[in-house]
Amino acid sequence: MILHIAIRKLKFYLRFMFTIFLYYFKLTPFQLKKNQSLISVINYHYFLGNDVDPSDPSLEININVLRKQLLILFNTNKFIKNSKELSDFFNKKAIDKKFLITIDDADYNIKKILPLIKELKIPIIIFIPFGFCLDKDNILGLQCRYLHHLYFKLNKDNKKINNKKILLENFNQVMRLDRKSLQNKYLKLIKDSKSFFVKKKFLSIKDLKNISDNNLITLASHSMTHLPLKNLPNKWLKWEITESIKLVKKIKGDYTIFAYPYGHVNSYNSNVKKILFNHNIKFAFSTRSFLLNQNTDHLELGRTYFFNNSNRNYILGTAFGSMQLFDNILKR
Ligand SMILES: [Zn+2]
Numbered sequence: 445m446i447l448h449i450a451i452r453k454l455k456f457y458l459r460f461m462f463t464i465f466l467y468y469f470k471l472t473p474f475q476l477k478k479n480q481s482l483i484s485v486i487n488y489h490y491f492l493g494n495d496v497d498p499s500d501p502s503l504e505i506n507i508n509v510l511r512k513q514l515l516i517l518f519n520t521n522k523f524i525k526n527s528k529e530l531s532d533f534f535n536k537k538a539i540d541k542k543f544l545i546t547i548d549d550a551d552y553n554i555k556k557i558l559p560l561i562k563e564l565k566i567p568i569i570i571f572i573p574f575g576f577c578l579d580k581d582n583i584l585g586l587q588c589r590y591l592h593h594l595y596f597k598l599n600k601d602n603k604k605i606n607n608k609k610i611l612l613e614n615f616n617q618v619m620r621l622d623r624k625s626l627q628n629k630y631l632k633l634i635k636d637s638k639s640f641f642v643k644k645k646f647l648s649i650k651d652l653k654n655i656s657d658n659n660l661i662t663l664a665s666h667s668m669t670h671l672p673l674k675n676l677p678n679k680w681l682k683w684e685i686t687e688s689i690k691l692v693k694k695i696k697g698d699y700t701i702f703a704y705p706y707g708h709v710n711s712y713n714s715n716v717k718k719i720l721f722n723h724n725i726k727f728a729f730s731t732r733s734f735l736l737n738q739n740t741d742h743l744e745l746g747r748t749y750f751f752n753n754s755n756r757n758y759i760l761g762t763a764f765g766s767m768q769l770f771d772n773i774l775k776r
Contacts, residue, residue: 467761474764663697707731
């Protein structure tokens with residue numbers, strides 16, 4: 445545990461120093477590539493009241509820190525509003541540098557940042573892992589939550605055997621279970637879990653319908669179960685996409701955009717991209733840190749993130765693309 449914290453601190457410190465250095469010497473992509481159109485997408489996850497210490501400062505941000513971060517961005521460049529403006533960016537030839545704010549995972553505390561969003565008029569896209577927002581009494585919600593934790597258990601137990609076959613068998617079995625036995629199995633499975641998907645509270649479908657009325661906010665799919673889609677059998681994968689699109693339509697969201705759960709290089713592949721494409725998804729976001737230019741693959745849009753820190757040079761350096769270079773050097 446102590447080692448874990450030390451590694452995390454070191455990880456932050458290296459990124460922080462690297463970013464400050466690049467920004468100071470004007471070496472970030474926004475500062476260097478004067479004649480190129482670029483979008484920097486910044487992704488958030490969870491928000492905390494100001495008196496709570498984050499347990500993971502790369503995923504949890506205090507609301508007063510968020511306020512400072514957004515103000516720094518607000519005073520520097522304009523923001524992309526929605527998928528229409530994103531399409532315009534790829535079609536237009538004008539030289540532009542913009543930010544786009546996204547929030548993954550539909551944390552309940554998003555409610556607490558709505559006044560700030562309204563005050564600064566900053567547009568945001570929220571990507572929703574629907575299974576966690578459905579009511580706990582809803583069988584579909586229960587199936588998703590159970591499948592999420594079951595996947596990690598099966599992965600741990602069956603490292604070397606044909607995983608996709610085992611996953612498919614389990615998926616089919618879960619779909620046949622009645623609510624009561626599913627509930628019992630789920631409670632048993634999460635008993636000692638420390639996962640944010642057990643500990644955190646998520647926005648309900650009703651909350652999402654209310655938030656959807658806000659014209660600064662776009663709601664979109666982050667799958668049903670929040671699993672690395674690349675590793676799922678096709679039947680399960682297609683179910684993730686079609687079920688979540690149905691729910692996006694129900695809450696009046698944008699069903700042409702998507703964010704890959706986890707979003708790292710091993711969480712999606714060309715098969716996942718093909719299936720998204722066949723379901724009319726036009727833009728899909730990863731969590732790889734490259735900026736968007738006019739040649740970027742629309743189904744592999746990069747995003748970066750901030751630690752729970754509001755140093756101006758760190759925020760601007762990161763937003764201007766320092767992590768793209770950082771990950772390039774580390775060949776990620
Ligand atoms: Zn996520």
